[in-house]
Amino acid sequence: MNTSVNTPWVLGLTGGIGSGKSAAAQRFIELGVHVVDADHASRWVVEPGRPALAQIAEHFGPGVLQADGQLDRGALRALIFQEPQERRWLEALLHPLIAREIADNLASATSPYAILVSPLLIEAGQRAITQRVLVVDAPQPLQIARTLLRDQTSEEQVQAILKAQASREERLRHADDVLVNDRDLAWLHSEVERLHHFYLTLRGGQS
Known part of the structure; x- marks a missing residue:
């Protein structure tokens, strides 16, 4: 991959179902970041x-x-x-x-960096094309409650999806940054903005 000054580095953004990764990604888009959604x-x-x-x-x-x-x-x-x-x-x-x-x-x-949003960033091996990983995390009861509210699905199906996705521990093990999304949207937005300003200072996603 060409790593000249003009080539954006890639941030992998992931999180379990109902963690709020889509809301976080939307805020990055509003801040002018190029976002690619694996879904x-x-x-x-x-x-x-x-x-x-x-x-x-x-x-x-x-x-x-x-x-x-x-x-x-x-x-x-x-x-x-x-x-x-x-x-x-x-x-x-x-x-x-x-x-x-x-x-x-x-x-x-x-944009100076680009984002790959993927619920299966770790499992599908997409981690390899990113230079840094941000995990949006939420307590499991909150993940389930949000998903039931959003998808009109059964708790059984949500549990099956949670099982098929990487475990929280596995995701967090690969994380460079963790955003714990257990408050309201305004707080999530302020955390995304904080991370965005930090990411603009990084070269190649690391230093």
Whole structure:
């Protein structure tokens, strides 16, 4: 990777479900930072007309498609949650495509640093393309309460997602910075601003 003065360094932003990483990312965007969302990239690579969707439908059958030809995420999620080997098959197909999409998007950044937001930064090996990691953390009861409120889902499903994501300990072990998001939005914004000013002083994300 070209590390000339003009090349933005990359901050990985991650956190468990309901931790508030999206709200934190939104504030970084408002501050003028180029943000790439791995979830958006993962949705884009399975849009109708893209090769991955055809391969998924061929592998799992037409039941994973909606009537309009879009991927039925709920149906696919139900299939892979019960079958670890099916999840591995899907990851092997999608991870390289998502990685390429993310890299292309990061390459277009013009801010002093860019951010890759990903709930699976640690698990999907995306940590390798970042120079620094910020973990947005929240106590688990708060994560569950926020997710239930936002997604109208069952507590059982939230627990399953928490299980599939890296453990808090694992995430925190990889963190250069930790933002504990257990207060209100105004406080989260002030913490993001504090970190942003600090990040502007860093060269290459480290010193």
